[in-house]
Amino acid sequence: MSRFSTLKKAALVAAMGLGLIGQASLVAAEEWKFALEEISGSVQDAYAQKFKQLVEQKSDGKISVTVYPYGALGESEDLTELVANGVLQFAHGSTGILGSTAPSMQVFSVPYLLSQDNQVNLKVLTESPTIYGPMADKLKTRNLRLLSMYPEGEMVWTTNKVVRKPADFDNVKMRVMASPMLVETYKSFGAVPTPLPYSEVYGALQLKMIDGQENPIFAIEEMKFYEVTDVLTWSGHQQFTVAVLSSESWYQGLPAEQQKIIDETVTELGPYIFDTQAQYNKERLAKIQQLKPGIELVRLNEEEQAAFRKASLPMRDKLVELAGPEAGATLQALEKEIAALEQQ
Template sequence: MTITASGDLTMYTLNALKKAALAAAMGLALAGQASMAAAEEWKFALEEISGSVQDAYAQKFKALIEEKSAGKISVTVYPYGALGESEDLTELVANGVLQFTHGSTGILGSTAPGMQVFSVPYLLSQDNQVNLKLLTESPTIYGPVADKLKARNLRLLSMYPEGEMVWSTNKEIRQPADFANVKMRVMASPMLVETYKSFGAVPTPLPYSEVYGGLQLKMIDGQENPIFAIEEMKFYEVNDVLTWSGHQQFTVAVLSSESWYQGLPAEQRQMIDETVAELAPYIFETQASYNKERLQKIQQAKPGIKLVHLTEQEQAAFREASQPLRDKLVDLAGPEAGAVLKALEAEIAALEQQ
């Protein structure tokens, strides 16, 4: 090409610079896309639907991990039903298909008998600050109980309560005798079945997804869950009475694949551990606010619903009725579970005195 004037030279130079700048910009964009495409994906499946306490935990986990990894790791959250029932999720994590899930203690009890203790009524403290320390720091939980889960390639990262268990029924339950002939839905846990037998009810195992229909068709008469779950699953629509008995909190475990976790670089393991530690106080506060807000929603949707809070004397009758369950725990889950129960009761007593 022949350049005949300084103006032509200037124009040529500007065009060349523009082309170079455009090429550089395109290169950066392609590099950015390649970086995004190469982001490592971690999958986190829930036992509950979007908007639940478990979802709040997973979404906060996702935000923290993605921030700490500067976008190098993306976390995909799968709500209840997307990948199966609770038993399916723990199996998928154990097989390394998923990286994280929540696990109900009743389901985990078949692998770690010590997990069955969380089905024993009136075990946890009425003070959630005590429960916070217990469920995140207990040498019993993160020692022998966690070791049992490792045998199934499950790593116990944390535990937390999702709220006090509340009975939803069509009649008032103020004493064990009131449970006569009442079919109460329970998870498929031998200890939960025995618990409701001790209370005088007729325990009826049923998958979570079938509870609403079961109540509607009178296959069951009642169920237990934290208030947030009763609201989001609309159980209050087909039951007229909500009862706070103080007998239990719904306690859930946060799980990962042990082999997958151990195979991570040290900095990623540390990032997970730090994130889980940060989430402990957050989720305790979040579940309390969720349950308070959801109760208000229930009362707005169904102003006539009856709220019953058992007195200490009324609770005492259920405490007494459930005492034989401590021996039943040993019969069903073995002496190992009995030892875990005694150890946790001692830890709780010590924490309450601090």
């Protein structure tokens, strides 16, 4: 065999070896599972897909993130349980559901808590010493690590009549999540709160089992709630706020470089998801208006909002009654943080 042939064969063997090493690295890529409370194309999906992209880039492909849309692994309660048990690495968690573990989480059900300025909300929801101190510590008792929080958009009422004052809610059955605070909130507004699973809302609206519901615009569009409603109302009372969770024990068991990847990714995603949710809600409203030109859009003015704000004032005492004095202290602390940031 010639020297050239020998070198050629050696090069081929070396190339094959590199290929096998590459294949082995692909096979050995660590999988992280991320479950959503919403379907593909939602704000949560946008967050998870960007999380996937950044983690896989930062790890040079050594980590693969698999995103599971709503329903693939169960309802919201199931997802937090799977994270706590270490079956899932990441999930979104609604504050109402997390309130059973960390009662102070129910503070986000108090109407008119968050600022009308989302730059203030960005600062609070990603850096608050109240949220990432006592509140996060409470979640750790269930082996849940609070990585971040963000709003998916302003809650909008879908009804079949115009609601401009609490009296207009008389005998109106409004679907709510199974949260005592949300039930009491809609009682204070004058409505008849009706807890239902998210997956049953469209059918209940269609069959007139309920008269309305609340969700951000993007969710109203993707779940087609606009098809079975006549009026969309912006009341300014709340934003749908969601938590990003991982397993505390799993996180603590990771190598320092993988913890750093998670922390850096979550920090980068803060501003990204605030901008993304705003764009999603703007685009989805335009789509609703195109598909149903006759739908009525109502935006409560300051005076009209003030009436609902006043009606909901007893919710501060109700928070303490339902969730304990710790939740009341959390409310006061967050209100101070928000007020200070609004003055800057």
